Amino acid sequence: MDSLLKSDQFRIHREAVIPQESAGQRLDQALATLFPEYSRARLQRWLKAGMLVVDDTSPKGRTPVQGGEHIVIDAELEQEGPVLAESIPLDVVAEDDDVLVLNKPAGLVVHPGAGNPDGTLQNALLHHAPSLAAIPRSGIVHRLDRDTTGLMVVAKTLTAHAALVEQLQTRSMGREYLALVNGQFTAGGTVDAPLGRHPRDRLRMAVRNDGKPAVTHYRMVERFAAHTLLRCKLESGRTHQIRVHMASIQHPIVGDPLYGGRLRLPPGGDETINQALRSFSRQALHAEALTLIHPQTGETCRWEAPMPADFAQLLEVLRGVHSS
Known part of the structure; x- marks a missing residue:
């Protein structure tokens, strides 16, 4: 594997421009936003090694940006760290030489981290396809929370990885979720509210005027006596x-x-309803549908994942009273 990592096959070339809304941020913060598929530690290493340049210079990570700077990465893609392969079952929905689409169960963490050094989706992917060790974050280009279920796409080549990341950044990748929420809606709508880290609780996010733009469209699927099933689409x-x-x-x-x-x-x-709600101890959120342009064929692909059993059972209980 070491020889493969040193070949041209695993070199990357990326170019981007720091957006004006990042003006005033530290360079390392702006780079982390611009290239979320790479860790901050990796970006810092490339910056120090001269493999990441800003307007043909290599400033320090703490340097503030003005917006409009031209970023060029020309780097060798080394393995990120000692993430070990583990034999963990995967529900593979579709797979070819370029992409892998899977249905993530509740309780599976996507990346190793504090409190979750192993037993993650990334560990499982490295066992399923060892060649993913040469791809940033083992090919994972977007995440689902631990207890959110549903569809994720994984890139199996560097070319596919760059294409899928670009689709995420340009919002051409479609993701639809089913969410059971408290209260009744009479119509669909849109929430357009910027998000950032909560000012006091670092585990949470919050609506903040200085946050990153975030738009969620929702429409009603089914209404119950005190709840509504929504289909949410992320912009x-x-x-x-x-x-x-x-x-x-x-x-x-x-x-x-x-x-x-x-x-x-x-x-x-x-x-019966009260007991069902008490025993449902995770967020009722499921990534039901995924649409993307295949990075090799250029075809528009769409996949859907059935609702997990616990979510479906909760809806059946709610239907036992009033629904519309």
């Missing part, structure tokens, strides 16, 4: 976006441990 892809946006309009996702607040039981005292 951007921020951390916890749907969860924060729904909570911000006073319709948090059922079971959400971070943004849902205390358990809301519907009026009427139906114990």
Whole structure:
């Protein structure tokens, strides 16, 4: 593998321009936003080694940016760190030489990190396809929260990786989610509210005037006595976006441990429904559909993943009373 990592096959060339809205940020922060597929540590190494240049210079990471700077990366793609392959079952929906589409279950963390050094999707992918060790983050180009279920796409080549990242950044990749929220809606709508890190709780995100632009479109799928099933479509892809946006309009996702607040039981005292809501201990959010342009063939591809059993069972219980 070491010899492969040193070949031209695993060199990358990327160019980008720092957007004006990043003006005033530190360079390392702006680069992390511009190239989210690479870790900050890797970007810093490239900057120090002269493999990442800013207007033909190599400034320090703490240097503030003005916006409009031209970034060029011409680097050798070394392995990020000691992420080990582990035999963890994967629900593969589709796979070819360029992409892998999978249906992530609840409880599976995407990347190793503090508190989750192993047992993650990245560990599983390296066992499934060892060649992914040469791709940034083992080919993972977007994430789902630990307890969010549904479709994810993984790039199996550097060419596919660059193409999929570009589709994410240009918002040409379509992602649709099913979300069961508290309260009733009478119509669909849009939440257009910038998101950033919560000022006091670093585990949470929040609507902030100085946050990154975030837009979520939603429409009704089914309405219950005290809940609504929504189909949400992302125009951007921020951390916890749907969860924060729904909570911000006073319709948090059922079971959400971070943004849902205390358990809301519907009026009427139906114990079957109350017990079902009490026992559903994760956010009721499922990435149902994924649409993208295949990086090799140029064809538009779409996949759908069925709702997981626990989510479907909760809806059946809610249908036992009133739905419309």
